[in-house]
Amino acid sequence: xxxxxxxxxxxxxxxxxxxxxxxxxxxxxxxxxxxxxxxxxxxxxxxxxxxxxxxxxxxxxxxxxxxxxxxxxxxxxxxxxxxxxxxxxxxxxxxxxxxxxxxxxxxxxxxxxxxxxxxxxxxxxxxxxxxxxxxxxxxxxxxxxxxxxxxxxxxxxxxxxxxxxxxxxxxxxxxxxxxxxxxxxxxxxxxxxxxxxxxxxxxxxxxxxxxxxxxxxxxxxxxxxxxxxxxxxxxxxxxxxxxxxxxxxxxxxxxxxxxxxxxxxxxxxxxxxxxxxxxxxxxxxxxxxxxxxxxxxxxxxxxxxxxxxxxxxxxxxxxxxxxxxxxxxxxxxxxxxxxxxxxxxxxxxxxxxxxxxxxxxxxxxxxxxxxxxxxxxxxxxxxxxxxxxxxxxxxxxxxxxxxxxxxxxxxxxxxxxxxxxxxxxxxxxxxxxxxxxxxxxxxxxxxxxxxxxxxxxxxxxxxxxxxxxxxxxxxxxxxxxxxxxxxxxxxxxxxxxxxxxxxxxxxxxxxxxxxxxxxxxxxxxxxxxxxxxxxxxxxxxxxxxxxxxxxxxxxxxxxxxxxxxxxxxxxxxxxxxxxxxxxxxxxxxxxxxxxxxxxxxxxxxxxxxxxxxxxxxxxxxxxxxxxxxxxxxxxxxxxxxxxxxxxxxxxxxxxxxxxxxxxxxxxxxxxxxxxxxxxxxxxxxxxxxxxxxxxxxxxxxxxxxxxxxxxxxxxxxxxxxxxxxxxxxx
Amino acid sequence: xxxxxxxxxxxxxxxxxxxxxxxxxxxxxxxxxxxxxxxxxxxxxxxxxxxxxxxxxxxxxxxxxxxxxxxxxxxxxxxxxxxxxxxxxxxxxxxxxxxxxxxxxxxxxxxxxxxxxxxxxxxxxxxxxxxxxxxxxxxxxxxxxxxxxxxxxxxxxxxxxxxxxxxxxxxxxxxxxxxxxxxxxxxxxxxxxxxxxxxxxxxxxxxxxxxxxxxxxxxxxxxxxxxxxxxx
Numbered sequence: 001x002x003x004x005x006x007x008x009x010x011x012x013x014x015x016x017x018x019x020x021x022x023x024x025x026x027x028x029x030x031x032x033x034x035x036x037x038x039x040x041x042x043x044x045x046x047x048x049x050x051x052x053x054x055x056x057x058x059x060x061x062x063x064x065x066x067x068x069x070x071x072x073x074x075x076x077x078x079x080x081x082x083x084x085x086x087x088x089x090x091x092x093x094x095x096x097x098x099x100x101x102x103x104x105x106x107x108x109x110x111x112x113x114x115x116x117x118x119x120x121x122x123x124x125x126x127x128x129x130x131x132x133x134x135x136x137x138x139x140x141x142x143x144x145x146x147x148x149x150x151x152x153x154x155x156x157x158x159x160x161x162x163x164x165x166x167x168x169x170x171x172x173x174x175x176x177x178x179x180x181x182x183x184x185x186x187x188x189x190x191x192x193x194x195x196x197x198x199x200x201x202x203x204x205x206x207x208x209x210x211x212x213x214x215x216x217x218x219x220x221x222x223x224x225x226x227x228x229x230x231x232x233x234x235x236x237x238x239x240x241x242x243x244x245x246x247x248x249x250x251x252x253x254x255x256x257x258x259x260x261x262x263x264x265x266x267x268x269x270x271x272x273x274x275x276x277x278x279x280x281x282x283x284x285x286x287x288x289x290x291x292x293x294x295x296x297x298x299x300x301x302x303x304x305x306x307x308x309x310x311x312x313x314x315x316x317x318x319x320x321x322x323x324x325x326x327x328x329x330x331x332x333x334x335x336x337x338x339x340x341x342x343x344x345x346x347x348x349x350x351x352x353x354x355x356x357x358x359x360x361x362x363x364x365x366x367x368x369x370x371x372x373x374x375x376x377x378x379x380x381x382x383x384x385x386x387x388x389x390x391x392x393x394x395x396x397x398x399x400x401x402x403x404x405x406x407x408x409x410x411x412x413x414x415x416x417x418x419x420x421x422x423x424x425x426x427x428x429x430x431x432x433x434x435x436x437x438x439x440x441x442x443x444x445x446x447x448x449x450x451x452x453x454x455x456x457x458x459x460x461x462x463x464x465x466x467x468x469x470x471x472x473x474x475x476x477x478x479x480x481x482x483x484x485x486x487x488x489x490x491x492x493x494x495x496x497x498x499x500x501x502x503x504x505x506x507x508x509x510x511x512x513x514x515x516x517x518x519x520x521x522x523x524x525x526x527x528x529x530x531x532x533x534x535x536x537x538x539x540x541x542x543x544x545x546x547x548x549x550x551x552x553x554x555x556x557x558x559x560x561x562x563x564x565x566x567x568x569x570x571x572x573x574x575x576x577x578x579x580x581x582x583x584x585x586x587x588x589x590x591x592x593x594x595x596x597x598x599x600x601x602x603x604x605x606x607x608x609x610x611x612x613x614x615x616x617x618x619x620x621x622x623x624x625x626x627x628x629x630x631x632x633x634x635x636x637x638x639x640x641x642x643x644x645x646x647x648x649x650x651x652x653x654x655x656x657x658x659x660x661x662x663x664x665x666x667x668x669x670x671x672x673x674x675x676x677x678x679x680x681x682x683x684x685x686x687x688x689x690x691x692x693x694x695x696x697x698x699x700x701x702x703x704x705x706x707x708x709x710x711x712x713x714x715x716x717x718x719x720x721x722x723x724x725x726x727x728x729x730x
Numbered sequence: 731x732x733x734x735x736x737x738x739x740x741x742x743x744x745x746x747x748x749x750x751x752x753x754x755x756x757x758x759x760x761x762x763x764x765x766x767x768x769x770x771x772x773x774x775x776x777x778x779x780x781x782x783x784x785x786x787x788x789x790x791x792x793x794x795x796x797x798x799x800x801x802x803x804x805x806x807x808x809x810x811x812x813x814x815x816x817x818x819x820x821x822x823x824x825x826x827x828x829x830x831x832x833x834x835x836x837x838x839x840x841x842x843x844x845x846x847x848x849x850x851x852x853x854x855x856x857x858x859x860x861x862x863x864x865x866x867x868x869x870x871x872x873x874x875x876x877x878x879x880x881x882x883x884x885x886x887x888x889x890x891x892x893x894x895x896x897x898x899x900x901x902x903x904x905x906x907x908x909x910x911x912x913x914x915x916x917x918x919x920x921x922x923x924x925x926x927x928x929x930x931x932x933x934x935x936x937x938x939x940x941x942x943x944x945x946x947x948x949x950x951x952x953x954x955x956x957x958x959x960x961x962x
Contacts, residue, residue, distance in 0.1 A: 146840045151781040153742020237784025241739050328739060418842045418871045423746045423936050552941065
């Protein structure tokens with residue numbers, strides 16, 4: 001008889017435990033209990049979220065690949081596979097290793113699909129930098145990403161970083177990776193063909209990371225709790241060899257299926273591979289390579305030691321595959337066989353320690369969580385603009401905004417990442433989205449991550465829609481067409497109806513925006529329980545998006561290129577300041593509603609930009625986001641350190657509040673620059689697509705000057721602007 | 731003319747070098763697995779960048795024990811052309827084929843960015859197509875590029891004209907401001923006394939296409955090719 005204390009420690013509640021007894025028709029063994037506890041955790045089984053994830057759209061312009069660990073799209077004869085995953089709690093406890101193993105985990109999802117990883121991105125959220133622990137986290141996380149990603153030789157090409165007190169006590173580390181292969185090289189995570197071998201390859205199994213997914217990822221932080229043993233340690237060198245060996249092994253054609261041993265380790269791999277292949281697996285734990293002595297069966301089944309994969313290999317070809325791993329100095333042990341009875345039969349030292357239908361493990365219970373709109377939103381959403389004083393000196397406001405950690409240049413971070421290895425990075429970090437070409441074709445992939453969680457806090461549905469719209473805008477500004485989405489949904493405790501309401505509304509927002517833009521959500525990850533002892537984080541549904549550029553030579557960046565170019569403003573500004581960086585930084589207010597979003601207007605602005613870039617008419621394109629139009633213009637001026645170009649903006653429409661025009665965060669706005677002779681053609685495109693179009697100024701000189709009539713409301717030298725923007729305050 | 735690119739476990743610029751030589755320069759190229767004991771039919775050996783053996787212990791310290799290093803040593807002794815890029819440079823230092831050592835970058839961070847380097851000697855196998863004092867734009871990407879050598883060794887380097895590249899400004903001035911990693915006297919690349927073994931921190935293989943922002947790496951590869959053609 002297993003005591004409640006035991007299964008509670010493993011993260012299971014009484015109801016789940018009696019469920020397990022129902023499924024098995026008997027009491028579970030300790031090993032079986034451990035296996036259920038990890039497979040039925042929210043992290044692996046999506047128990048609370050699955051009902052809502054089902055509503056996300058699956059179809060887009062390109063054929064989508066959905067259902068494996070990482071999803072993707074087919075472009076010509078290539079498969080582009082990508083996914084984003086969270087490693088929040090491990091990073092909060094041990095930032096370097098937490099972030100490093102986050103990168104390692106996502107990369108394994110990519111190469112076990114049969115594709116070579118070609119890019120990494122990271123979406124990071126930290127608390128206020130005035131707190132020393134947050135500075136420690138920022139430095140540690142960046143160090144972990146560079147430590148792991150650089151060694152692998154996968155370029156880290158982009159991402160985003162925001163700072164807000166909501167993340168004091170619970171930072172977010174969302175890692176995204178993209179892989180490419182010929183479409184016929186894709187592999188499934190399955191075990192099939194009776195008698196075929198189950199081969200364990202990579203690093204040895206130890207007691208590290210036991211319960212990482214069930215205990216660490218599926219509970220919120222409590223005061224003074226020591227969880228460090230649940231964090232794993234990364235070894236990028238082993239992973240690099242594992243990438244090469246796996247891709248070499250795949251080329252033999254002897255591989256039936258592969259899966260990364262990530263969360264829930266051997267348990268997740270065996271149950272999900274067997275279930276996917278409609279087979280059973282017989283496993284002998286005695287043959288599992290281990291680094292700790294005296295490990296029990298349940299520990300082996302739960303361990304989340306890094307850099308391990310499981311392969312299903314055709315019978316008789318075991319040696320050929322083992323030799324490839326051996327060549328890379330990696331161990332590869334036959335630890336089991338595929339059977340026909342759809343059961344997992346695990347034995348250790350000749351004794352059967354677990355015997356479970358694979359489907360019982362993989363079909364975790366689905367819960368219908370209660371949800372309700374939080375009371376505080378009713379008052380928070382009310383913002384009376386009249387009560388907010390107009391700024392006296394807009395120059396100071398602009399300089400202040402440029403220097404805030406969320407807006408300022410992230411050069412200090414991305415220079416620590418090798419962003420050029422593999423020689424594909426056409427647009428380097430520091431523009432709206434990075435672009436990597438696909439060797440052997442004319443095409444390129446643009447990639448970005450986005451989410452303004454303050455918008456999502458004040459209006460989860462619209463905030464999530466904006467995250468999708470902004471990601472697409474970033475892709476378009478780089479000269480690519482948005483193609484597909486991965487999402488990493490970071491929320492608080494799902495058992496709290498307020499939090500679950502945020503989750504449900506964000507998922508619905510993503511669904512509606514993606515449907516509108518015809519973008520499939522091909523992969524994703526849910527991370528609940530992101531709470532400090534005091535509060536939950538703002539809802540943060542991070543959107544990772546890729547786009548396809550049909551002509552790699554016609555990509556675009558955000559920096560102004562030439563003097564005397566015409567500056568065009570697509571979109572319009574509303575009298576709205578709610579949820580803006582300006583309101584928070586200058587007036588110390590987190591209030592109001594998220595900016596309005598008209599999806600049709602958004603599409604018109606984006607299509608105009610995309611077509612104009614494709615026709616080679618545009619010299620620069622940059623979208624307006626945090627800090628509004630003025631920050632956007634400043635960034636266009638100073639992004640290219642070696643060729644900074646000023647601007648005179650003398651034709652803005654000031655019929656609304658001055659600060660709304662300058663710093664408001666109205667959506668669907670893009671700044672273009674082009675040569676004079678290209679203006680007419682761009683105007684024609686805008687007219688045809690019903691996009692607003694306005695010439696607002698020209699590039700010139702060594703200053704950014706913005707005029708309201710004859711009044712210079714902004715007049716700053718490029719030197720002053722770039723000093724604030726580049727001067728990191730980390 | 732055939733290039734051989736050595737693959738250590740953990741090398742990660744091997745495929746970039748292969749691509750540059752084969753697809754951009756249209757020259758013959760093959761991979762040399764680090765466990766191979768003999769080198770045949772190669773005119774130039776490339777030790778590529780990356781993290782051989784994870785850079786564990788010290789960058790390049792374990793790679794020097796790879797079986798292939800013995801034959802590379804012999805190959806170099808017979809006058810064979812060897813170029814070590816980034817981690818390859820570190821391996822050449824660790825294995826004694828070039829003098830000096832690499833320290834951590836002085837800011838203690840990995841640095842990846844474009845830099846400018848000035849050609850200090852255009853009368854070498856690797857730089858014969860460059861003009862005197864020509865400035866090349868190429869990226870660096872390393873943790874340990876802070877070159878160090880003792881006074882005596884440094885004097886020898888200068889006397890033998892072994893310093894080939896120095897970090898400089900866009901205009902070609904070498905000063906502390908354009909020293910990215912604290913390296914002695916802005917040294918970015920050196921050559922052995924015989925002139926057939928080069929180590930350099932910047933990545934020429936990343937600078938061979940206009941699409942990626944620079945083609946200055948072509949000067950290095952084409953110099954080697956020109957030299958080989960003359961020799962044959």
